[in-house]
Amino acid sequence: MSTGVTVRVPAKVNVQLAVGGRRPDGFHDLANVFLAVGLYDEVTATPDDTLGLTAEGPGTDLIPLDGSNLAARAARLLAGRHGIEPRVRLHIAKDIPVAGGMAGGSADAAGALLACDALWGTRTPYEELLALCAELGSDVPFSLAGGAALGRGRGELLTPLETGGEFHWVFAVADGGLSTPDVYRECDRLREAAGLGATVDDVPDPEPSPALLDALRTGDAPALAAALTNDLQPAAVSLRPSLARTLQAGLAAGALASLVSGSGPTCAFLVKDAESGARTAEALRASGTCRAARSAVAPAPGASLV
Ligand SMILES: C[C@@](CO)(OP(=O)(O)O)[C@H](O)COP(=O)(O)OP(=O)(O)OC[C@H]1O[C@@H](n2ccc(N)nc2=O)[C@H](O)[C@@H]1O
Numbered sequence: 100m101s102t103g104v105t106v107r108v109p110a111k112v113n114v115q116l117a118v119g120g121r122r123p124d125g126f127h128d129l130a131n132v133f134l135a136v137g138l139y140d141e142v143t144a145t146p147d148d149t150l151g152l153t154a155e156g157p158g159t160d161l162i163p164l165d166g167s168n169l170a171a172r173a174a175r176l177l178a179g180r181h182g183i184e185p186r187v188r189l190h191i192a193k194d195i196p197v198a199g200g201m202a203g204g205s206a207d208a209a210g211a212l213l214a215c216d217a218l219w220g221t222r223t224p225y226e227e228l229l230a231l232c233a234e235l236g237s238d239v240p241f242s243l244a245g246g247a248a249l250g251r252g253r254g255e256l257l258t259p260l261e262t263g264g265e266f267h268w269v270f271a272v273a274d275g276g277l278s279t280p281d282v283y284r285e286c287d288r289l290r291e292a293a294g295l296g297a298t299v300d301d302v303p304d305p306e307p308s309p310a311l312l313d314a315l316r317t318g319d320a321p322a323l324a325a326a327l328t329n330d331l332q333p334a335a336v337s338l339r340p341s342l343a344r345t346l347q348a349g350l351a352a353g354a355l356a357s358l359v360s361g362s363g364p365t366c367a368f369l370v371k372d373a374e375s376g377a378r379t380a381e382a383l384r385a386s387g388t389c390r391a392a393r394s395a396v397a398p399a400p401g402a403s404l405v
Pocket residue numbers: 113116125126127128129131199200201202203205235236237238239252253254279280283360361362363
C-alpha cells in the first residue's frame with residue numbers, strides 16, 4: 100500500500116495581463132486576471148529520509164531536479180516554517196508545458212506545499228499557505244486557489260472572481276520556452292524605445308477591464324474574446340516573431356480570439372465550444388506553426404488532493 104499523497108494542480112491563462120511600470124524592486128505592478136484551465140501537473144509526496152525529487156513527462160529535461168526546483172523550495176519553506184526537516188520524496192508528473200507561460204513551475208510549488216502539508220500533518224491554515232505561495236513566486240498563490248481571480252501587486256494579491264459558465268480553449272505549445280524575466284525586460288525595452296518610459300512614474304496604474312470581468316461573470320465567450328488583452332504579447336512576439344503566425348493560424352481555423360498566454364510562448368485560443376475546439380486544434384497541428392495543440396476547459400479547480 101502506498102503512503103504517498105498526490106495533489107493535482109491546474110495550469111493558467113491570463114485573460115487580461117495589464118502591466119504597469121517597473122517598480123524599484125524590479126517587479127511590475129499588475130492587473131492580472133487569471134483563469135485556471137484543465138491541464139494539470141500532479142505532485143506526489145512520499146516519506147523519505149531526505150529531500151529528493153524526480154519528474155516525468157514532456158519538457159522535464161528543461162527543469163532543474165536539484166534544490167532549486169520550485170517544488171523542492173516549497174517543501175523546504177514549509178518544513179522551515181514548522182521547524183521540521185523536509186523528509187520527503189517528491190515526484191512531479193508533468194503535463195503543463197514547461198516555460199510556456201502557463202505557470203507549470205508555480206503549479207508544482209503549490210502542489211508540493213499542499214502534498215507535504217498533508218503528508219507531514221502540519222495542518223497549515225489556508226491563508227498561511229497562500230502567504231508561503233507568495234514567497235515562492237508571484238503566480239503561486241493563484242495555482243493554489245484556481246478558478247478565476249484578479250491578481251494585484253506583482254500578481255500575488257488575489258481577489259476571487261465569479262464565473263458564469265465554461266470557457267473552451269485550445270493551447271498551441273511552442274518548441275522551447277521563453278524566460279519570464281526576459282519578456283518583462285523586453286516589454287520595458289519596447290516602452291522605452293517608443294519614448295514612453297518604463298517605470299512606475301511613467302506608466303499608468305494597471306486596472307482590470309470592467310467589460311472583461313462582466314464577460315467572465317456572465318459566461319459570455321464572444322464578449323470575453325473581445326476583451327482579451329496581454330501587455331506582454333508584443334514583447335513575447337518581439338522575442339519570438341514566429342508566434343505571429345501561430346496566432347494567425349488559430350484565428351483562420353475559426354477561434355473567437357487568440358493571445359499569447361502570459362509571458363509565452365504558448366498561444367491561447369478561445370473557442371465557441373468543444374467541437375470548434377477540436378477543429379481548431381486539428382488545424383493548428385496541420386499548420387506546422389506549433390509543436391502540439393491541446394484542448395482544455397476553464398475554470399478549473401485549484402490545487403486539490405487526489
Ligand atoms: C508573466 C506571468 C503572468 O501571470 O506568468 P508566466 O506567464 O511567466 O507564467 C507572471 O507575472 C510571472 O509570475 P512568476 O513566474 O511567478 O514570476 P516570479 O517568479 O515572481 O518572478 C520572476 C521574474 O519575473 C519578473 N516579474 C514577475 C512578476 C511581476 N509582477 N513583475 C515582474 O517583473 C521579474 O523579473 C521577476 O524576477
